[in-house]
Amino acid sequence: MLASASLVCVAHPAFADQRNRTGTIKDLESREVEVVRDPPTDVTPQQAIEQYRRFLELQSSDERMRAEAMRRLGDLQLEVDESARAVGEETFSGLEVKEAIQLYEGLLAAHPDYERNDAVLYQLARAYEVEAQPEKALQMLDRLVQQFPDSTWVTEAQFRRGEILFSNGRYRDAERAYAAVVAAGPDTGFYEQGLYKHGWSLFKQSQGEESVASFLTLLDRVFIADGKVREQEMLSRPERELTDDALRAIAITFSDLDGPESLDAMLKRRGDPLYAHRLYQALGDLYIEKERYQDAALAYEAFAKRRPDDRFAPSLQMRTIEAYQKGGFASLVLEGKQAFVERYAFGSAFWRERTVQDAPEVAAQLKSTQKDLAEYYMRRHRRRKSRKTTPPxxxxxxxxxxxxxxxxxxxxxxxxxxxxxxxxxxLQRPPRNTSARPxxxxxxxxxxxxxxxxxxxxxxxxxxxxxxxxxxxxxxxxxxx
Structure with missing residues (x-):
């Protein structure tokens, strides 16, 4: 009795606390719930492929889910195939890409109204390219751009169409495909490459003057940044390759015309870009390769005459002198050095808004050229003086x-x-008897x-x-x- 009574007495306060405790659902907002996150399970592409295969075996009622599973399974198999080709695995068989092609073709046939068929066509074209079947790839890309003109894949599809057509020598069709890429605007990721290949497509059709417009638009985009000319060292390797090829195509075009005169006329119509010196330099360099040294000198000098106060003009004037030296034209070398000193001597228009610190290379070239001229005239003066002092x-x-x-x-x-x-x-006097003389x-x-x-x-x-x-x-x- 006493023990039980004591238990009751001890327990009583606890029950009293529970009765007095009040609370609502709102009190739960202040409580923190600890969530234990399990680490993600690593699923390999091969495991994912097996799971999608089992799903397709079991699921037959929901057509939309089956179409999505088929697309993802094809993408995984294509990804596995490309990864194996990239690393050169010994177990590579090429079966994955073949299975991907079968899945994509089956999906298009079974679900023609699937909302993501544009992506299916694009991936199927990629798979055909991997299998070295460019004609079938081109057919899929043609379907994509015709059936889904508003697709997010259409610009890249047009670019890939242009690549296949260009490789097959169908330059007119390639030109149209690249024109569509350029028309999509500069934010697509294919704009610069599209301009470059559009220019070459025109060039391959012997439309050199038309191709210059595309090449110059490309150079405007690559060479100019914040209103200034980017130095060669600032360009990435792909940018240098693009611009070098574009400049060479422009140089070939104008060398087939009237050289620097045609280039002058074109720039007069279009306006001088900030990188105009690169155009004249490319033309002169092309002439140097062909050992047409006088034409090269005239091309370099054309820019110096056109824009004598440009900061790049002295370097092209020096290239003029070097071209004459390579050709062995001594008198023209002398004239070129004299012209350089006259144009860029201290006090000339070139130095009105510049100091030696602004153009140290020009100051060094000027000093060297003046020294060469002084030595030449000293030697000539000595020769003339020696001729005058020697009796006849x-x-x-x-x-x-x-x-x-x-x-x-x-x-x-x-x-x-x-x-x-x-x-x-x-022989001051003839002999008296010429017949008797020898x-x-x-x-x-x-x-x-x-x-x-x-x-x-x-x-x-x-x-x-x-x-x-x-x-x-x-x-x-x-x-x-």
Whole structure:
């Protein structure tokens, strides 16, 4: 009794607390519920393929779910096939892509109204390309663009159509496909490639001038950023490849026309882009490859004349000089250097808004060119001065007095023919009896002179001696002998 009573007394307060405790559903908002997340299970593509196969075996009533399962199963098999081809697995058999083709074709036949048939056609075209069946791939792409013109896949489908048509030499059809890609706008991811291949499609049809428009639009997009020309180092490798090919196609087009004159006329109609120097440079480089050095120089110089104050003009003017040097045109090299100094000397229009720090390479080229010109004119001045200080008769002595190897040095007599010896004073008087004389005659200055004496005669110290010699009549006596 006492024990039971004590239990009742002890338990009583607890029951009293429960009776006094009040609460509502709203109180549950403040409570935190701990959710234990199980780690995701790793399902391989092969396991997913098996699950979709079992689903298709079991599910036969819901046509929409069956169509979706068939599409996903085909996508998985195509993905497995491409991954195996990429890594070159030894177990690769190519059966997956064949099964994918069967699934896609069955889906299109069984469910012609399936809302995602545009994606099915695109994937089926990819599978045919993997199987090296471009004609069937082209048929699927044609169906896609015709039946689903508003599909998200249509732009890429048009680009792939263009690639297949271009590879088959169907340049006119490829041009239309690429034109559709370009018309889709610059935000599709295929705009630049579309411009590039559209230009080449026109070029392959011998429509070079029409292709230039597409190539220039491509160059506008790649070369210009924030209103400035991007340097070559700033371009990615794919961008460099695209622009180099586009520039070469433009250069070929204008080389087949009138060269820089045609390029000038085109830019006059269209307007000079900020990268105009690259167009003239590409044209000149093409001429250099063909060893047409004068044409190359004219192409480089055309830009320097067109825009002499452009920051790229001096570099093209220097290319003009280099082209003349490669062609061996010494006089044109001199003229080119003179033109460079006249255009870009300090104080010229080029330096009005620039300092040496703004164009250090131009300042260095100017200094080097001025040095070359100074050395050239110094050499020419020395040659002219030496000709003026050397007496005319000494020139004849130097020409006619040739020592023979058979006689002692400085004592040989040089015999000059009447016709070949043209030095002044060599044949001053004809012989009295020409019939008795031989066909050759001795030069009046026949004795060779030592090198040191020749040097002395050509210097200013010999002039008084020569003057006294003439006054004393030595020349007359030597002539009489």
């Amino acid at each position: 008769r000494l020139v004849g002595i130097a020409r006619c007095s040739i020592p023979s190897r058979r006689t002692p040095k400085h004592r040989a007599r040089a015999i000059c023919s009447r016709k070949s010896c043209s030095s002044p004073g060599a 066909t050759t005659t001795r030069c009046t200055r026949s004795r060779p002179l030592p090198v040191t004496l020749l040097w002395w005669l050509t210097t200013s110290t010999s002039r008084p001696f020569l003057a006294n010699r003439r006054r004393s009549g030595i020349d007359k006596a030597s002539k009489a002998r």
